[in-house]
Amino acid sequence: xxxxxxxxxxxxxxxxxxxxxxxxxxxxxxxxxxxxxxxxxxxxxxxxxxxxxxxxxxxxxxxxxxxxxxxxxxxxxxxxxxxxxxxxxxxxxxxxxxxxxxxxxxxxxxxxxxxxxxxxxxxxxxxxxxxxxxxxxxxxxx
Amino acid sequence: xxxxxxxxxxxxxxxxxxxxxxxxxxxxxxxxxxxxxxxxxxxxxxxxxxxxxxxxxxxxxxxxxxxxxxxxxxxxxxxxxxxxxxxxxxxxxxxxxxxxxxxxxxxxxxxxxxxxxxxxxxxxxxxxxxxxxxxxxxxxxx
DNA sequence: AGCTACATTATAATTATTCTAAACTATTGA
DNA sequence: TCAATAGTTTAGAATAATTATAATGTAGCT
Ligand SMILES: [Mn+2]
Ligand SMILES: [Mn+2]
Ligand SMILES: [Zn+2]
Ligand SMILES: [Zn+2]
Numbered sequence: 001x002x003x004x005x006x007x008x009x010x011x012x013x014x015x016x017x018x019x020x021x022x023x024x025x026x027x028x029x030x031x032x033x034x035x036x037x038x039x040x041x042x043x044x045x046x047x048x049x050x051x052x053x054x055x056x057x058x059x060x061x062x063x064x065x066x067x068x069x070x071x072x073x074x075x076x077x078x079x080x081x082x083x084x085x086x087x088x089x090x091x092x093x094x095x096x097x098x099x100x101x102x103x104x105x106x107x108x109x110x111x112x113x114x115x116x117x118x119x120x121x122x123x124x125x126x127x128x129x130x131x132x133x134x135x136x137x138x139x140x141x142x
Numbered sequence: 143x144x145x146x147x148x149x150x151x152x153x154x155x156x157x158x159x160x161x162x163x164x165x166x167x168x169x170x171x172x173x174x175x176x177x178x179x180x181x182x183x184x185x186x187x188x189x190x191x192x193x194x195x196x197x198x199x200x201x202x203x204x205x206x207x208x209x210x211x212x213x214x215x216x217x218x219x220x221x222x223x224x225x226x227x228x229x230x231x232x233x234x235x236x237x238x239x240x241x242x243x244x245x246x247x248x249x250x251x252x253x254x255x256x257x258x259x260x261x262x263x264x265x266x267x268x269x270x271x272x273x274x275x276x277x278x279x280x281x282x283x284x
Numbered sequence: 285a286g287c288t289a290c291a292t293t294a295t296a297a298t299t300a301t302t303c304t305a306a307a308c309t310a311t312t313g314a
Numbered sequence: 315t316c317a318a319t320a321g322t323t324t325a326g327a328a329t330a331a332t333t334a335t336a337a338t339g340t341a342g343c344t
Binding site for chain 2: 075077078079083095097098104106109111112114116117118123124125126127128130132133137139
């Protein structure tokens with residue numbers, strides 16, 4: 001979803017009615033320079049900071065899942081406690097900071113193309129994703 | 143944890159008292175040819191099938207986490223709903239079958255060593271894991 | 285045998301997410 | 315313009331996985 005796009009039109013195009021809740025969520029998610037990662041809780045907080053009127057939690061869940069289904073969000077499972085969503089819906093790899101629980105995107109030049117030699121009959125590959133877990137390096141504390 | 147090992151000794155060695163619950167869980171998890179993946183629910187089912195006396199759910203959770211802490215189990219987050227554990231505690235990659243929700247191990251020859259060119263200052267890499275999502279290939283149904 | 289720290293257990297609490305069903309609203313077409 | 319309709323929002327209940335509590339039990343030591 002491009003920045004400063006006509007969200008009303010965009011939503012209609014994909015068959016979602018442009019309600020004020022959805023438009024607000026679009027603004028919060030997509031009117032920014034860079035893509036980012038968030039939890040539903042993060043999103044609820046961002047919305048409540050920018051709005052007088054609240055959006056109910058059920059609607060936030062509904063909307064996030066509706067956007068996911070339409071391909072405007074990607075769900076990422078890293079941490080068994082939290083479900084992350086990503087406004088970067090392209091295929092890409094991640095660093096996960098185990099100290100801060102922050103996700104960081106890798107771009108194409110960071111990791112070579114992964115070549116899978118194993119095949120499983122009757123099955124096709126949907127995605128190949130690398131997760132690099134990082135944490136603070138305490139070797140420096142001699 | 144090797145097959146047919148003396149679990150009582152092994153548990154004592156790492157500072158865990160060899161209770162009958164823990165010994166039973168060791169047998170269920172480690173007395174088999176191959177490593178495998180399971181959820182806590184799976185494990186509870188396996189135990190109840192093989193035992194007259196039940197082990198409480200809290201104990202199963204406690205034990206699984208104790209074993210994880212001691213390095214005899216690995217936790218895997220793939221699916222936001224379920225937490226998987228792996229009796230294969232070495233670094234390895236996975237296929238995840240999105241139809242059956244089954245995890246399949248990759249061995250070293252299946253995927254080349256991953257080279258990470260990106261570095262983040264003050265952070266060290268703890269692990270690099272690839273997840274290959276697969277699903278049934280319906281191209282064949284012409 | 286008796287002490288003590290560790291473990292087990294039933295049960296309650298917590299948390300994230302989904303469901304329900306009633307109220308609301310965007311869209312359409314008469 | 316306006317009512318019909320299907321889609322949407324919402325508060326609150328329900329569900330499910332996991333963790334906390336606190337009482338009871340037990341392994342290991344003397
Ligand atoms: Mn989902
Ligand atoms: Mn855990
Ligand atoms: Zn990302
Ligand atoms: Zn595995």
